[in-house]
Amino acid sequence: MESVKVVPLGKPIPPLSYLTERAAPGDLVLVPIRDRVAYGLVIGVGSESRRLRRIRRIVIKRFIPEDLLRTIFWMADYYLAPIDVAIRMAIPRLILPRTAFPSLIREYGEGPVPNRWQRHAIDKIGAAIKSRTHQIFLLYGVTGSGKTEVYINLIQKALRMGMGAIFLYPEIGLTPLYRDRFQRRFPSLVLHSGLNQKTRRSHWHALREGVFPVGIGPRSAIFAPIPKLGLIIVDEEHSTSYKEEFRPPRYHAREVAIARGRFASCPVVLGSATPAVETYYHAVCGRIHLIRLPQRVKHRPLPVVRLVDLRRVKQQPITPCLKRELDRSVSRGEQAIIFINRKGYAPVLICPECGFTPRCPGCDIPLVYYRKEEILRCPYCNYNEPIGPVCPRCHHPRWRMIGMGTERIEEQLRRLFGDKVVRFDRSRVIRDLERIYLQFQNRDRLLMVGTSLVTKGHDFPKVTLVGVINGDQILNLPDFRAGEYTFQVLTQVAGRAGRGRRPGRVIIQTHRPDHPIFQSIKEQSYERFYQEEIIRRKELGYPPFSRLILIRLRGPSLPELLRIGIEIKNKIPEILGPVPSFRRKIGGNHQLIMLLKVDGKDGRLKDLIGKDSRLAVDVDPITTI
Ligand SMILES: [Zn+2]
Ligand SMILES: [Zn+2]
Incomplete structure (x- = not known):
């Protein structure tokens, strides 16, 4: 009799071994776990000789295709995760065998002839x-x-x-x-x-x-x-x-x-x-x-991009140049998208008397002011509190607002263009978003203020103008991918303009118009951006010239985190850190990061997995802040 390894589905239990005659990898089986039975996936054949329990029965042979099972094994190995954790990520919580299928439509339409x-x-x-x-x-x-x-x-x-x-x-x-x-x-x-x-x-x-x-x-x-x-x-x-x-x-x-x-x-x-x-x-x-x-x-031209130097213009955030273009659009009945990558009204409040700034108690960063709801909200953990009428420290009756969010831009545009303006961001509920989306699509509204949510794949043929309030928002982050993300987001936003018959115009406001990233965006040249970026990556040894593995240490006690960090450092001397993350605290926990550049696989990291819940390993992180 053979034994097999089974990952119980749904429950966080490591793989268990059972005796069986016929079960093979990929089968869905029913197995006893203590005094109950549970569904499990057979992941491999074992060779254990000690006394084992038997599987109850095979429920479905080849429950998942072989290529999927192999992919999950690859994923666990590459991303340094236990196999049972990878299985439960890939297969949704308890898939009871069969229910009614959705009905099939048999009529399918034709598409346009490809160019x-x-x-x-x-x-x-x-x-x-x-x-x-x-x-x-x-x-x-x-x-x-x-x-x-x-x-x-x-x-x-x-x-x-x-x-x-x-x-x-x-x-x-x-x-x-x-x-x-x-x-x-x-x-x-x-x-x-x-x-x-x-x-x-x-x-x-x-x-x-x-x-x-x-x-x-x-x-x-x-x-x-x-x-x-x-x-x-x-x-x-x-x-x-x-x-x-x-x-x-x-x-x-x-x-x-x-x-x-x-x-x-x-x-x-x-x-x-x-x-x-x-x-x-x-x-x-x-x-x-x-x-x-x-x-x-249909040979529609790419939009023309113009950069506005914010260092030289007093009137902000709607600069005279942007205002002029908006006027032009509105007078012609065309549509425009105004992009700003921050939700809320103002990202930071300061008391002009004593300098106090309301901060999130858990994350220690300034709370964002939302005017519609009259609340202050943390952009990381969603903590919120009502805004008080006076400064809690010195009782000064007014706040100074620093920076701009979608609500504030919406307000300024409404002063200029009245109810032609709508706002589209994730602080609205889905039902509202659908309504706003339709209003804009039907051209009941002409100007849409939005976050990156508006950049994602939408196709509004009547949009001829895109305005970017502040192009530097992402570029200023201390992350080696900040340039890449800026190029991608702004090119995608710009791409919303001129998808219909009329050609598009794009206005990008920035304090750094000479920065190579903005020059590449202006020329709409991915190649130019890439050539400059790849040289920088090579010099600094960043991906694709290395692989990065980021370790995040998160917990309430800073000395404890440092102790774990130093233990890791003793095992892997070339690892960078531990240093405080850009987000030093999250939801009441301190956060430290450690960074390792590797060429291929590193066996030393395997020992770290699953040992300590305060430690998270991120292979190929998309951000290192
Ligand atoms: Zn004060
Ligand atoms: Zn917070």
Whole structure:
């Protein structure tokens, strides 16, 4: 009799061994755990000879496809997480066998005829789908170049060959956008954590049994149990939303997608107008095939970008130049988006008398003032308190407000343009967002103030002007990726302008107009940005020239954290830190960070995993602050 290793699903229990005759890796089994039974996934064959209990029964043979199981093993290994933690990340909490499937629509519409560039991309990637070879493609197309239509054609190709596909988009909030567009063209189901348990289970099984061959969704949809996977697409591959930051394994869905494509021997398509520096580097080196979509569809021109030097203009935040362009748009009945990367009214309040600033008690950073709700809220932990009428320290009756958030910009624009203005940010509830979105789409409103939420994939054909209130917000962060993120966010925002018949204009306000990043944005030249960035990365030994592993130490006692940090340092002398994080405190806990640059794997780190809940290991962190 053989033994097998089983990971109980749902409960945080490490793998257990059982005796069995027929169970194999990937099977769903029912096993006794103490005096109960639970579902578990067989992950491997063991060789233990001590007395073991037997599995009760095999519930479903080959419950998950082999390529998915291998991907999960890869993920646990690469991201330094225990295998059972990785399994529970990938397979949603208790998937009871089978429920009713959603019903299938049989009528699917036709799309537009692809242009020459789209055709080329479809043929080239299509050949890899047909030959079932694992190749990675970067579909690098400027904003508005018609990438989505290429994706749809490729998925249809895979379906015609009897294979399934996975499509990832960066944000759960974009679900309606992709779902509606895709479901008109082929059978697909969404898979994400926002679905209720019943729907999620029903979708999961419909995908597993191949009733619906295409799984789409944000990050975690990469674990969709598609049986005959023939294609994986990661749209907006540069997006930081693909990184799981909070729970181990702290995986990046793009990297997991590449691993899964390897195990399933199918092509992986990464799409972006502003590829991650690492991705583009691999394309330049030839590890990834580069396919360009160099033109906007119907030859629409890219918008013209103008920089406004904030050091020379008194009138802020709506500078005369921006005001003039807004006037022009409004008088023509065209639409504009005004981008500011901060929510609330004012990021910082100061008492003009004694200098007191209200801070979050847990995170020790200034609380953001929200005027509509009359509250102060912490941007990290969501702690909030009502704003008092006077300074609690000296009873001065007024506050000085420093900086700008969406609410304040909205107020200033309303003074100029009345009720033509709407605000779109995450401080609003979903229902409000949908209403505002529709108002703007139907052109009941002309000006939209928003955070990066407005930059994500939306297509408003009547937007001809984009204004960026302060382009320096991200660039000023002490992070080696600050330049890359600035370029990506501002290029995406700029890309919202001029997607319809009229050409677009973009105004970016900055204190550093000579900074190379802004020059690259002005020229809308990803290549220029990349050439400068890659030299800097090489000099400093940052990715893609090294791998980073970040260790965060978080806990209430600073001396305790330092002690853990020094223990790590004794084992790995070249590790940097421990130093206080840029966010020194979070939710009442102190935070220290340690950073290690490695070339390949480092066995010494394995010893750190799962030992101490105050210690989090982040492989390939997207931020080091
Ligand atoms: Zn005061
Ligand atoms: Zn806080």
